Amino acid sequence: MPAAAVAPAKAAPEPQPTAEAADPKSFSTTGPLVAEQQADIAAERAGRIVSIDVRIGDRVKKGQILAQLDDRALRSACDSQKARMASAQAQLREWQAEQLTAEADLRRADAMRENKIISEENWEHAKYRVDETIDEVARFREEASASEADLSTANLQLEQSRIVAPFAGVVGRSTVRPAQEVKPGDVLFWITAEAPLQVLFTVPETSMAAFATGKPLDLTTADYPGLHQSGRIARVSPVVDPASGSVQVIGSVVHPSPLLKPGMTMQVRLAP
Incomplete structure (x- = not known):
């Protein structure tokens, strides 16, 4: 699939006041629409x-597979580790049963030794048998644990062979092609949610008092001249940028029109 470039959300531009910027109600600026959730998928x-x-423009659900890496070797490794783990667990159960039998034999040997019924050599044989089973149980328990850990690692790598969407949204960019060799960290897709939408903009320090949290916004766009979208100020930065004398503002888009897309530039002003 050929790569398609879709520019990520643009940084909010410097405010562009109108001629009547002294009146905060008439102040207007521009800013990009962004989704609350958007991510590069690597x-x-x-x-x-x-x-x-x-493909670009497809709507995806959370967990949906976007692309698949060759996982044949990993599947074979998983099968091998499953067989190894099953064998170790079976051997462990057998030796645990042997240990119980050997311990019972040793208890009988202890009583017979105390009553001088068996020789010291026979008692030592029974004791050796218990020690042997304990060692074998420990060995196969370790083998079972190691094979289980290796299987978990192989399963994780197998899971990583599937490139999936971390949330529901739209495929905004794809840089992957068939038979491409990738390495960890290579960005393959850019996913953006369609809602909720926010608009990012700045206002000059002289007008920031009028742009308080909760104030209604009127949003328009040159893409659809007749569209007036409602918004509301969600957050205002507590810090004034000394270089530009402006404050960053985040507005929430209220019941966004289906015509609006993340990345669009919006004209922002306080609602009358």
């Missing part, structure tokens, strides 16, 4: 892409 392990299941 490969978690090295491998070769064997399938690509989505």
Whole structure:
């Protein structure tokens, strides 16, 4: 699949006051629409892409597979580790049963030794048998634990072979192609949620008192001249940028129109 470049959300530009900027109600500026959730989806392990299941513009659900790495060797490794673990667990159970039998024999040997019924050599044989089973139980318990840990590692790598969507949204960018060799950290997709939407903008220090949290906003865009979208100020930075004399503001878009898309530039002013 050819790579398609979709620019990520733009940083909020410097405010562009109108001629009547002295009146906060008439002040306007611009800022980008952003989704609360958006993320670069990167490969978690090295491998070769064997399938690509989505294209730019596709809507995806959380956990949906976006692409698949070649996992044949890992599947074989998982099967091998499962067999190794099953064998170790079976051997462990057998030796645990042997240990119980040997311990019972030793208890009888202890009583017979005390009553001078068996020789010291026979008692030592019974004692050696218990020690032997204890050692074998410990060995196969360790083997079972090691094989279980190796299986968990192989399963994790197998899971990492599936590139999945971390949340529901839209595929905004794809840089993956069939048979591509990737390494950990290579960004393959950019996913953005469609809602909720926010608009990021700045206002000059002289107007920031009017842009308080909760104030209604009127949002417009040159893409759809007749559209007036309602918004509300969600957060205002407590810090004034000394370089520009402006304050960062985040507005929530109220019941966004389906025409609005993350990345669009909005004209922002206080609602009358």
